[in-house]
Amino acid sequence: xxxxxxxxxxxxxxxxxxxxxxxxxxxxxxxxxxxxxxxxxxxxxxxxxxxxxxxxxxxxxxxxxxxxxxxxxxxxxxxxxxxxxxxxxxxxxxxxxxxxxxxxxxxxxxxxxxxxxxxxxxxxxxxxxxxxxxxxxxxxxxxxxxxxxxxxxxxxxxxxxxxxxxxxxxxxxxxxxxxxxxxxxxxxxxxxxxxxxxxxxxxxxxxxxxxxxxxxxxxxxxxxxxxxxxxxxxxxxxxxxxxxxxxxxxxxxxxxxxxxxxxxxxxxxxxxxxxxxxxxxxxxxxxxxxxxxxxxxxxxxxxxxxxxxxxxxxxxxxxxxxxxxxxxxxxxxxxxxxxxxxxxxxxxxxxxxxxxxxxxxxxxxxxxxxxxxxxxxxxxxxxxx
Amino acid sequence: xxxxxxxxxxxxxxxxxxxxxxxxxxxxxxxxxxxxxxxxxxxxxxxxxxxxxxxxxxxxxxxxxxxxxxxxxxxxxxxxxxxxxxxxxxxxxxxxxxxxxxxxxxxxxxxxxxxxxxxxxxxxxxxxxxxxxxxxxxxxxxxxxxxxxxxxxxxxxxxxxxxxxxxxxxxxxxxxxxxxxxxxxxxxxxxxxx
Numbered sequence: 400x401x402x403x404x405x406x407x408x409x410x411x412x413x414x415x416x417x418x419x420x421x422x423x424x425x426x427x428x429x430x431x432x433x434x435x436x437x438x439x440x441x442x443x444x445x446x447x448x449x450x451x452x453x454x455x456x457x458x459x460x461x462x463x464x465x466x467x468x469x470x471x472x473x474x475x476x477x478x479x480x481x482x483x484x485x486x487x488x489x490x491x492x493x494x495x496x497x498x499x500x501x502x503x504x505x506x507x508x509x510x511x512x513x514x515x516x517x518x519x520x521x522x523x524x525x526x527x528x529x530x531x532x533x534x535x536x537x538x539x540x541x542x543x544x545x546x547x548x549x550x551x552x553x554x555x556x557x558x559x560x561x562x563x564x565x566x567x568x569x570x571x572x573x574x575x576x577x578x579x580x581x582x583x584x585x586x587x588x589x590x591x592x593x594x595x596x597x598x599x600x601x602x603x604x605x606x607x608x609x610x611x612x613x614x615x616x617x618x619x620x621x622x623x624x625x626x627x628x629x630x631x632x633x634x635x636x637x638x639x640x641x642x643x644x645x646x647x648x649x650x651x652x653x654x655x656x657x658x659x660x661x662x663x664x665x666x667x668x669x670x671x672x673x674x675x676x677x678x679x680x681x682x683x684x685x686x687x688x689x690x691x692x693x694x695x696x697x698x699x700x701x702x703x704x705x706x707x708x709x710x711x712x713x714x715x716x717x718x719x720x721x722x723x724x725x726x727x728x729x730x731x732x733x734x735x736x737x738x739x740x741x742x743x744x745x746x747x748x749x750x751x752x753x754x755x756x757x758x759x760x761x762x763x764x765x766x767x768x769x770x771x772x773x774x775x776x777x778x779x780x781x782x783x784x
Numbered sequence: 785x786x787x788x789x790x791x792x793x794x795x796x797x798x799x800x801x802x803x804x805x806x807x808x809x810x811x812x813x814x815x816x817x818x819x820x821x822x823x824x825x826x827x828x829x830x831x832x833x834x835x836x837x838x839x840x841x842x843x844x845x846x847x848x849x850x851x852x853x854x855x856x857x858x859x860x861x862x863x864x865x866x867x868x869x870x871x872x873x874x875x876x877x878x879x880x881x882x883x884x885x886x887x888x889x890x891x892x893x894x895x896x897x898x899x900x901x902x903x904x905x906x907x908x909x910x911x912x913x914x915x916x917x918x919x920x921x922x923x924x925x926x927x928x929x930x931x932x933x934x935x936x937x938x939x940x941x942x943x944x945x946x947x948x949x950x951x952x953x954x955x956x957x958x959x960x961x962x963x964x965x966x967x968x969x970x971x972x973x974x975x976x977x978x
Contacts, residue, residue: 443843447879451871472847474867532848558823559848561841573821 402433403624405617408445408457409438411563411658413581413668414485414609414680416648418458419657421635430627438657441561442531450476455617456628458484461698462533462707464612468721469712471533477615481726482629483694484609484636486687488668488680489536490584490595491543493576494569498594509770510596511547518554528560528568528577535608538701540578543602546771551705569593580608581668581680582660589664598678603747604766605685607694618726626730633688633731640683642671686739686755686762688727693743695722696777715777737762746775787886789814789894790831792822794840798905802835805897812894822846826883833891834881835898838874846881869895876902924962931969 405427409415418436421427427434437454439445446467448454451474461480465471468478493501497517505513518525529537541551551557560568565577570592577583577593587593599606611632618625639648646662648669653662666672670679681687695718702708724742731738737757744755747769754761769775789812793799799816806812817825822845826834836843869892873879876899882891925947932943947965951958 440839440841441843443847443879444838447838447874451867451874453871453874474870531844557848559845561844563841564845 402428402431403621404433404435404455405621405624405628406435406437406453406455408448408454408459409436410440410442410445410458411438411660412609413652413658413665414488414682415458415657416639416652416669416680417484417632417635417682418611419652420638420648421631423651424635424638426631426634427628430624430631432624432627432631434628434631440563442534446472449478449612449614450474452476452614454614456611456613458609459612460531460534460536461607461610461612461695462535462538462702463531464610464721465699465702465708465717466533467612469708469717471708478612478721479615479618479723479726480610480612480690480695480721481618481625481723481730482611482632482688483607483690484611484632484682484688486605486608486681486685487599488581488608488678489539489578489599489606490581490678491540491576491578491597492565492569492584492587492593492595494572495592495594497575498596501596509547510601511543511545511549511770513547514544515548515554518549524554524556525576526556526558526574528565528574528579529557530562530565530577530579531559533702533707535606535698536578536580537707538698538705539599539602539606541705542701543597543770546602546769566590566592581678582658582664584678585664585667586660589661595678600678601770603769605681605687605764607691607698608680610690625726629727629730630734633683633734633736636682636688640670640681640687645669645672648672685764686757689739690722690724690727691743692718692722692724693746693775693777696743697746697775700775700777743776747772748774748776787812787833787890787894788829788831790826790829790834791816792825792834792836792840792842792846794837795905798901802898802901805901806894809893823848832882832884832886833894834883835895836879836881837902838877838879843879873899876906878902921959921962924959924966927970928962928965931966935969 407418409418422434422436442463445457445459446463449457449467464478464480467476469475500517501510501513505516529540544551544555549555558574560574560577562579562583565579565583566587568574569577569587584595613625638644645666649662649666649672652658652665653660658665668679696714699708699714699718703710728738737760739755739757746767749767751766753764755764789806791799791803791814803814803816806814815829822842834846873895878898880895928947929940929943932938932946933940938946947962948958951961
């Protein structure tokens with residue numbers, strides 16, 4: 400078979416797992432895709448290498464994909480997101496004394512509301528680290544802070560700290576806390592410098608986290624390889640999501656060429672790997688691999704809210720151009736898995752477990768509520784649940 | 785006109801060489817920074833141009849430069865109208881942020897020197913890596929032969945031929961066969977020690 404080369408960029412993060420697994424298990428090769436994994440040191444490198452054609456695809460935070468697509472960092476490069484990679488997995492970790500003070504300060508209040516109380520007595524704003532301006536972390540942290548009455552522009556100072564440097568920055572006092580993906584919150588806890596005060600789920604249950612972004616030119620030139628790559632990623636997602644595979648996946652990820660981190664720190668963020676399952680990434684359950692248009696719309700809405708995206712951008716058109724549930728359906732038809740029949744859901748409307756309409760069988764879903772109780776159903780989307 | 789340049793590179797030798805080249809041209813004033821709080825470094829030196837090693841994760845820390853620089857968005861690679869130039873920069877492993885909107889024509893020669901220098905160092909690195917790999921392979925072969933001679937009482941030429949034959953039979957590289965063989969035979973020993 401004639402193999403198609405696909406260069407995939409990723410960072411040293413737990414939720415790079417499906418791409419690493421699909422490569423190591425030969426899922427890409429079985430689909431005729433000659434995948435090359437490029438472990439990059441920074442989101443900036445991923446964005447630049449996608450922009451200038453040094454990478455064909457990447458496991459990215461969706462806001463960064465929108466930034467590359469629209470040229471917010473310079474030259475643009477059209478991208479599509481034909482499949483999602485993970486849900487959840489981030490922690491907001493604060494310096495250990497501050498975390499302790501918050502816990503005892505006002506037990507009746509929500510954590511961000513208690514933080515607001517603590518900040519009122521301070522002269523200078525609190526410095527918190529995010530991994531990139533165009534990241535889920537920045538948007539989730541801002542949403543969480545604002546929900547407790549903390550103004551992310553005034554009451555705190557947000558600085559960018561690369562995930563692999565976040566623990567060091569916390570230990571040295573450069574930041575008082577950070578929002579980053581696994582395993583870095585766990586690494587901070589293990590080193591005794593920080594404690595998680597909130598997780599992705601505390602902000603938005605089953606929040607979308609990483610997505611598989613592909614250069615549109617590559618996708619147009621290689622439609623079959625694209626579908627093969629989506630199938631490989633979906634199968635790998637199924638494997639990584641199964642609790643019995645956690646120790647295997649953890650050991651694989653901990654290798655020096657990938658995360659190069661103690662496998663125990665990775666384990667705690669893998670489904671089935673945590674003793675107390677507080678902050679695991681989800682790779683399959685809750686339709687984790689489906690690229691929801693309503694997820695895209697939420698990211699764009701929040702990017703505009705914080706002036707990361709011009710207000711006059713047609714968000715519905717941009718979301719539809721990048722997020723491609725239609726391609727996901729086409730690609731996975733051969734897999735005999737259940738696929739949602741709708742492209743958008745009313746985010747935040749499901750307070751309990753619910754059945755998502757899908758073919759051939761409904762998918763059992765968990766809650767998708769926001770910390771402030773909002774229901775997000777932008778115009779042009781069915782508000783029905 | 786003098787350009788203020790902030791150079792962020794943890795390879796001291798390369799950084800020094802680039803600083804020297806740039807300082808020889810009268811229009812550049814270079815400040816060097818390591819991997820500290822980069823936002824603070826930018827704030828202090830107020831550069832027109834930042835040149836950074838792409839291998840540093842700290843690049844992400846520069847991405848939200850709006851917080852410290854003017855409200856202008858960052859311009860990547862100085863010259864976005866010339867993709868080939870940017871591609872050369874990426875391939876060499878160097879990137880630039882143009883902060884103050886200086887004319888591209890002024891920035892281009894500076895970036896060209898940086899690219900040339902990074903290319904030269906990359907070349908040296910690649911050669912060094914190749915030599916190391918070769919040495920490592922030879923060391924592994926010696927180890928594999930020693931194991932075979934001791935455990936299976938082979939002579940040295942016999943041991944070598946055995947490894948070569950195995951590689952040929954499985955149509956794989958000798959280096960792979962040897963690495964696996966050594967790993968398989970040394971792993972139990974290491975476990976016993978711990």
